[in-house]
Amino acid sequence: MSNFAAILSSPKAPLEIHPVPNYTPGPTELLIKNTCIALNAIEAKIAIHNVIPYTPYLAILGSTYAGTVSAIGSSVKDFNVGDRVVISKRFDVKGNQYGAFQRYVVCSDIMISRVPSHIDLQIPASLMMNLTCVVGMFSGRLGLERPPLDGREVVKKAKKILAYSGSSSFGGLSVGYLKQAGYTVVTTSSPSNWSFVQGLGATTIIDHTQEQEILVKQLIDHGPYDVVVDFVSIASTLAITGRVVEAQGGGKLFTMQPGREELPAGVERVFEPYSESLYEMRNRELQRWVVDEYLPKGIESGLIKPLPMEKVDGGLKGLNGGLRKMLEGGRRVRYVADPCE
Ligand SMILES: NC(=O)c1ccc[n+]([C@@H]2O[C@H](COP(=O)([O-])OP(=O)(O)OC[C@H]3O[C@@H](n4cnc5c(N)ncnc54)[C@H](OP(=O)(O)O)[C@@H]3O)[C@@H](O)[C@H]2O)c1
Numbered sequence: 001m002s003n004f005a006a007i008l009s010s011p012k013a014p015l016e017i018h019p020v021p022n023y024t025p026g027p028t029e030l031l032i033k034n035t036c037i038a039l040n041a042i043e044a045k046i047a048i049h050n051v052i053p054y055t056p057y058l059a060i061l062g063s064t065y066a067g068t069v070s071a072i073g074s075s076v077k078d079f080n081v082g083d084r085v086v087i088s089k090r091f092d093v094k095g096n097q098y099g100a101f102q103r104y105v106v107c108s109d110i111m112i113s114r115v116p117s118h119i120d121l122q123i124p125a126s127l128m129m130n131l132t133c134v135v136g137m138f139s140g141r142l143g144l145e146r147p148p149l150d151g152r153e154v155v156k157k158a159k160k161i162l163a164y165s166g167s168s169s170f171g172g173l174s175v176g177y178l179k180q181a182g183y184t185v186v187t188t189s190s191p192s193n194w195s196f197v198q199g200l201g202a203t204t205i206i207d208h209t210q211e212q213e214i215l216v217k218q219l220i221d222h223g224p225y226d227v228v229v230d231f232v233s234i235a236s237t238l239a240i241t242g243r244v245v246e247a248q249g250g251g252k253l254f255t256m257q258p259g260r261e262e263l264p265a266g267v268e269r270v271f272e273p274y275s276e277s278l279y280e281m282r283n284r285e286l287q288r289w290v291v292d293e294y295l296p297k298g299i300e301s302g303l304i305k306p307l308p309m310e311k312v313d314g315g316l317k318g319l320n321g322g323l324r325k326m327l328e329g330g331r332r333v334r335y336v337a338d339p340c341e
Pocket residue numbers: 041042129130133165167168169170171188189190191192193208231232234236237255256257272273274275329330331332333
């Protein structure tokens with residue numbers, strides 16, 4: 001089949017569908033026949049708002065996808081043609097052969113995970129970006145323990161984490177991960193997502209829709225926290241989480257995006273693409289655990305709860321509409337598309 005891609009020709013232009021080359025993978029690379037693109041908020045922010053100028057143009061965006069291995073490089077040992085796989089591209093990898101918004105994509109042999117035959121490819125695709133960030137942030141960067149996957153009893157840990165917005169996708173996956181590893185987790189939700197967050201095992205859930213002063217007081221009363229993460233990180237939530245960190249004497253506030261909002265004195269904003277630590281040599285074993293163990297076994301065993309998904313119709317042509325829906329946000333829904341449609 002010939003290759004087609006959804007191309008961003010200039011900042012903020014709608015994606016256009018064009019034929020693109022059939023690629024040959026390098027020695028440590030694989031060529032994937034892509035049958036499921038999972039959209040991420042960052043791609044919508046780049047394509048529609050140009051938040052991070054993505055040069056050079058013409059650009060093929062997209063980071064997370066699933067399909068079957070179509071060809072392998074000469075040094076690839078662990079995969080065969082025909083394997084069902086899911087991939088998450090490293091954030092700063094550029095080169096149009098690596099973008100997910102096309103039918104055939106080249107990937108490295110690092111962040112790629114085999115998908116068991118009975119698991120719908122959309123499930124790991126819709127989870128992989130956020131899951132690699134969960135493990136990268138809490139275990140790769142902060143050194144927290146990972147959950148056991150063999151059913152052994154979890155040892156309760158002394159540390160307490162504030163995960164502001166356990167009802168978001170990244171936040172919810174984090175609450176589950178931390179709870180399963182034995183940590184005390186305080187989180188927030190609106191009443192409509194309460195039962196979902198409760199199902200993740202949060203120790204305490206606070207209603208974020210209540211009056212701000214009451215909310216801040218309740219969050220502070222449940223502290224102090226060893227780690228504070230704001231999974232929304234817009235001005236209105238930073239005004240809350242910043243005060244919580246300030247009340248416990250200052251320190252780091254982990255955020256979802258870079259920004260210039262003023263924070264209280266002594267509060268240090270932290271931001272990075274949180275999967276990044278998994279590419280560091282010292283975290284090599286952790287990275288292998290994510291793709292070989294946590295993702296496939298966690299989904300299979302029910303430890304990782306699938307997120308609500310919505311299919312974007314129209315294949316590559318439907319991506320413009322899918323990206324706009326992502327920016328409307330607020331629904332915890334993952335959007336997926338089939339580029340071969
Ligand atoms: N840096 C990184 O490595 C990284 C990785 C992944 C994602 N991100 C970023 O993380 C952010 C969240 O992504 P996501 O996919 O997890 O989002 P999402 O699933 O779309 O989050 C939606 C949920 O967030 C909650 N929410 C929205 N506005 C809120 C507010 N003002 N106060 C409290 N809760 C609010 C809502 O829950 P309720 O119904 O309870 O209100 C809503 O259901 C995005 O900006 C994304 O780009 C960053």
